[in-house]
Amino acid sequence: MEINLSCPNIPNKPPPAYSSLALQEYLFAMQRTKIQQDPEAQVLVGIKTPPYTYHDQFQNLIDALLATTADNGTCPIDFITATNTLGSCLVLSESDAFLSPSSEPGSFTPALSSASGTGIGGVGGAPLHAIALGNVRTIRMMLDKYPRLASIEIIGVGGVSEYASYARFLSIGAIAVGVGTALGKEGPEIFQRILAEVETLQMLGRMAISPAESHRMASKQGGSSTKVAEKEEMVDGAQESPDSGIDE
Secondary structure (H helix, E strand, O other): OEEEOOOOOOOOOOOHHHOHHHHHHHHHHHHHHHHHOOHHHOOOOEEEEOOOOOHHHHHHHHHHHHHHOOOOOOOOOOEEEEOOOEEEEEOEOOOHHHHOOOOOOOOOOEOOOOOOOOOEEEEOOHHHHHHHHHHHHHHHHHHOOOOOOOOOEEEEEOOOOOHHHHHHHHHOOOOEEEOOHHHHHHOOHHHHHHHHHHHHHHHHHHOOOOHHHHHHHHHHHOOOHHHHHHHHHHHOOOOOOOOOOEEO
């Protein structure tokens, strides 16, 4: 179960994960619930964090986790999902009138609507990828400094749309990867396409082809349903691949 502490829509309050006091309030409540549960029937529980952009925000998260970890070393959460969308973003339409040097100040049109009517909201997908990678890597390194927190796992989210972006998250410590924007654009086929690339690379690796050549060949094959079918035929009968780590 994931508890979203990165929601920007709480009236007159910041997302809880941006506030040290709010973080501790939620984590203490989660710790009390965890202690009361039957150890054999516990549900894995985690939190979703917003994009952090400077050190004190990461440190507040770590401090809150340390403060709410029980004396026996039991941490209130099992995983962290990083990261949610980055708020206060605006995409404008690129009409000829808007791009004209004579455009009047304020004569813009938001490309997307929003609840407030301003078009300002959270951005996800490819533009979020770099900051999401930075958050996953930073949180992983900071958790590993404390034995009591090192068992917390991370789900990487932000801009995953092909094998390369999926692999980046796994390479920096994520145990699973979320796919959101690409899922909305392509539908469930996105998972088939990424897994087909993974399986192809694994098979080519067993054939002793260089990693660079493997990736080049897989990239050329990744796109059409015909190529996906070809890759499925190539791996047919091969040893079943391990858990992909993709969070559907």
